Amino acid sequence: MSGRIVVLISGTGSNMSALVAACEEGSVPGEVVLVAADRACTGLEAAERVGIETLLLEPKGFASRDEWGDALRDEIVSRRPDLVVSAGFMRILPPRFIDAFDDRLINLHPSLLPAFPGAHGVRDALEAGVKETGSTIHFVDYEVDHGPIIAQEAVAIVPGDTVESLHEKIKEVEHRLLPAVCKMLLLGRVHMEGGRVTIDDGR
Numbered sequence: 544m545s546g547r548i549v550v551l552i553s554g555t556g557s558n559m560s561a562l563v564a565a566c567e568e569g570s571v572p573g574e575v576v577l578v579a580a581d582r583a584c585t586g587l588e589a590a591e592r593v594g595i596e597t598l599l600l601e602p603k604g605f606a607s608r609d610e611w612g613d614a615l616r617d618e619i620v621s622r623r624p625d626l627v628v629s630a631g632f633m634r635i636l637p638p639r640f641i642d643a644f645d646d647r648l649i650n651l652h653p654s655l656l657p658a659f660p661g662a663h664g665v666r667d668a669l670e671a672g673v674k675e676t677g678s679t680i681h682f683v684d685y686e687v688d689h690g691p692i693i694a695q696e697a698v699a700i701v702p703g704d705t706v707e708s709l710h711e712k713i714k715e716v717e718h719r720l721l722p723a724v725c726k727m728l729l730l731g732r733v734h735m736e737g738g739r740v741t742i743d744d745g746r
C-alpha cells in the first residue's frame with residue numbers, strides 16, 4: 544500500500560525533504576502528494592524542485608482565520624490524505640481544520656512536550672537551563688503543541704550550545720524520527736486509547 548501524505552510547512556522544510564526521501568527510498572510506505580505553506584518559503588521551492596505539488600495559501604488573502612482554515616482544509620481534503628503532517632508550520636490550525644482530519648493529523652515540535660510548547664521551544668529550553676530537550680511527535684488537538692504523544696527522543700544540551708546548534712541537533716533526530724513515525728501510522732501500528740498512544744513495532 545502507498546499512503547497519501549500532505550505536509551504543512553512555513554520554513555526550510557528539511558523535515559519535509561527527509562520524509563520525501565524516505566518515501567522515495569521505500570522506507571516509508573507512502574508518497575508526499577502535496578506540500579502546503581502559509582507563506583513563501585524555501586521549503587516550497589525544495590518541494591517544487593523534486594516535482595511535488597505545492598500550495599501557498601496566505602491568511603492575509605482571507606477575511607478571517609476560519610475562512611483561511613476552511614480553504615486550506617478543503618484543498619487538503621480534495622487530495623484524500625491518509626496522513627497530514629505539520630512540520631514547522633508556524634500557524635495555529637483552527638478547530639474546524641483539525642476536526643476534518645481527526646487521528647490523521649500530527650505535529651512535530653522541537654522540545655520534549657509538555658515542556659516548552661510554543662514558537663520558541665528550542666530557545667526556551669536553552670534559557671531554562673535544562674540538561675536535555677528533544678523532539679516530540681503528537682496527534683493534534685485544539686491546544687497548541689498538545690495532544691496524545693506518539694514518539695519522543697531526547698537530545699543533550701551541552702555547554703556552548705546556541706539556539707542554532709541545538710536546533711540542528713534536534714533536526715538531525717527529527718529527520719529520522721518523523722519518517723519512522725509516519726511509517727508506523729501508515730501501517731496502522733499506532734493505537735490510541737484514552738489519550739495514550741501505543742505503537743505495535745512488530746517485536
Ligand code: GRF
Binds near residue numbers: 554555
Ligand atoms: C522543526 O524543528 C520542527 O520541530 C519545528 O520546526 C522545525 C521545522 O524545521 N516545528 P524544517 O522546516 O523542517 O527544517
